[in-house]
Amino acid sequence: MSENARPLDLLNNARGKMILVELKNGNSITGKLIAFDVHINITLDGAEERKNGDVLRKLGSVFIRGDTIILISPTV
Amino acid sequence: MSENARPLDLLNNARGKMILVELKNGNSITGKLIAFDVHINITLDGAEERKNGDVLRKLGSVFIRGDTIILISPTV
Amino acid sequence: MSENARPLDLLNNARGKMILVELKNGNSITGKLIAFDVHINITLDGAEERKNGDVLRKLGSVFIRGDTIILISPTV
Amino acid sequence: MSENARPLDLLNNARGKMILVELKNGNSITGKLIAFDVHINITLDGAEERKNGDVLRKLGSVFIRGDTIILISPTV
Amino acid sequence: MSENARPLDLLNNARGKMILVELKNGNSITGKLIAFDVHINITLDGAEERKNGDVLRKLGSVFIRGDTIILISPTV
Amino acid sequence: MSENARPLDLLNNARGKMILVELKNGNSITGKLIAFDVHINITLDGAEERKNGDVLRKLGSVFIRGDTIILISPTV
Amino acid sequence: MSENARPLDLLNNARGKMILVELKNGNSITGKLIAFDVHINITLDGAEERKNGDVLRKLGSVFIRGDTIILISPTV
Structure with missing residues (x-):
């Protein structure tokens, strides 16, 4: 871990x-991360919206x- | 997917x-995207406002x- | 629709x-649009405030x- | 109404x-408008705070x- | 009232x-105003915190x- | 109290x-104030988190x- | 404690x-702090999300x- 690590x-x-x-x-939304910017605006491909684990759409x-x-986590 | 892709x-x-x-x-609101700016202010034509899938107006x-x-998704 | 269209x-x-x-x-509020600025502060004339379609005042x-x-829509 | 009208x-x-x-x-609060700034901070004289039309204090x-x-309206 | 009055x-x-x-x-909080800044951060002396008129602490x-x-009012 | 007092x-x-x-x-959180900045981000030592007077952790x-x-008050 | 201490x-x-x-x-989320920036955006490794002490995921x-x-606290 570097002193220069950035979020x-x-x-x-x-x-x-x-x-x-x-x-x-x-x-929650899952999908493939395509792009992001400093505002943490992001775009995803193949996205699914979920509530309590169930796919909403x-x-x-x-x-x-x-x-x-709130948070973003790479899924394994 | 390019390193330079932006949201x-x-x-x-x-x-x-x-x-x-x-x-x-x-x-939710559906419609044809006419314009947007960096604040993600957007304008639509033929817009319909929906709640739980039903058209409100x-x-x-x-x-x-x-x-x-919250999010914007092109519809197929 | 132009590439240069703005909201x-x-x-x-x-x-x-x-x-x-x-x-x-x-x-909701209806009225005649008099002025607006980049913050989307707006002024109206002849404004009526409504809740569920009924005029509040x-x-x-x-x-x-x-x-x-949330949104602004010209009425027909 | 002028193109140059501002809120x-x-x-x-x-x-x-x-x-x-x-x-x-x-x-709601009623009173005589004394001053305002670009943040829409305002000062009033003779102010009364109301809830559902009744004077709270x-x-x-x-x-x-x-x-x-939310909004400011000159009273007749 | 002057055109130059400010909040x-x-x-x-x-x-x-x-x-x-x-x-x-x-x-609500009552107290003697000691200082304020442009963010309307303020400091008070002898402050009391109240809920529905009763002193909380x-x-x-x-x-x-x-x-x-929400608002600040000099008390008589 | 000076005209130049600041929060x-x-x-x-x-x-x-x-x-x-x-x-x-x-x-509420109590503790010894170590540092603060203009955003009012602060750090404390010996901090305890409380709800209705009881220590949560x-x-x-x-x-x-x-x-x-909401507010910060030196305790006696 | 120094006058120059910063959060x-x-x-x-x-x-x-x-x-x-x-x-x-x-x-709450626990994990090893990897990086942070001035917005207090942070990244963690080995993170667990908890509600009332129970691990959500x-x-x-x-x-x-x-x-x-709301707050960040190094755990012993």
Whole structure:
């Protein structure tokens, strides 16, 4: 672990991989990370919206506004 | 997928196409994307406001303030 | 639809016309659009505040703070 | 109506007159508008705080923080 | 009333006097105004926190973060 | 009381002393003030988190994000 | 304790160590602190999300958006 490690490194390394996004409204979205910016706005491909683990709907491509995000975790 | 991909690319590619907008108040709006800016303020044509899938009202042209948006997804 | 279309174009074209403003508190306001700025602060004439379609009160001239607005739609 | 009309014009014209201020907490405040700034912070004289039309308390002079305000309407 | 009146004038004139501070969480705080800044962060001496008029606790000196404040009123 | 008094003076004088921090979620934290910045981010030593006066947990060293704070009061 | 102590010192000293992160939604996350920035965006390794002390799910690597954080405490 470097003194120079930065939080966005995690997102950079997750490009093209599946991630879990937890939203402030209690729902989660999974999908392949395509892009992000400094506001943590992100775009995903093959996205699915979930509530308590159940799929609410398949979204496909999706833009998520950064200020609605609690956390982002690469899924194994 | 490019290192240079940016979240707004998705919105740029969706101009003139139907999109789904999920709002923080739990409602959704569908319509044809006309314009957007860096705040994710957007304008739609032929917009319909929905709650749990049911149409609440037909809005036609509409301006949506970016800070009320959770996500935007182009519909197939 | 132009690549250069911007969300505020819709508001510019709505000056002097009747619009519907949906607020974050669940109420709506209708009235004639007089002015707006980049914060989406707006002023209306002949404004009426509504809840579930019923008129709560007639406001006449009104200043609405932009950060309380969900969407704005010109009414036919 | 001019292309150059701005939302703050309404507040400028309301200086020294009675206004109604609707707050995000559901209460309203009436009083004579003394001053305002670009944040829509305002000061009133002879202010009364109301809930559902009933006077909660007489405040006299009051400073209201702009980010708690939904709308401002000059009263006839 | 001057065209140049500004909202912070009310706070400047209230330095050293008793004020009532209404908070977004529904509580109120009374005390002698010692200092304030442009964020409306304020400090009071002899402060008491109240709910529905009843004293919740005596705080003495207190710093209140501006973004938690609805309104400030000098008490007679 | 000086015309030049500033709200952060209270925090400067409280360094190394016990303070009470009231949070927007209704809990309180007590501890010795170690540092603060202009966002009112603060760090405490020997911190305890409380709800309605009861200790929820002993935190020891803690960083508190400024935007979650309602008020800060030096305890006697 | 120095006059020059700053809140981020606590986070700097916690790099590579286990921390507890309390979120505004009432959940907590524990994990090893990898990186943080001035927005208090942070990344953790070996993260677990907890509610009332019970593990909700194991997240592994996680990015947490700063504006969802109440407090951060190094765990012993």
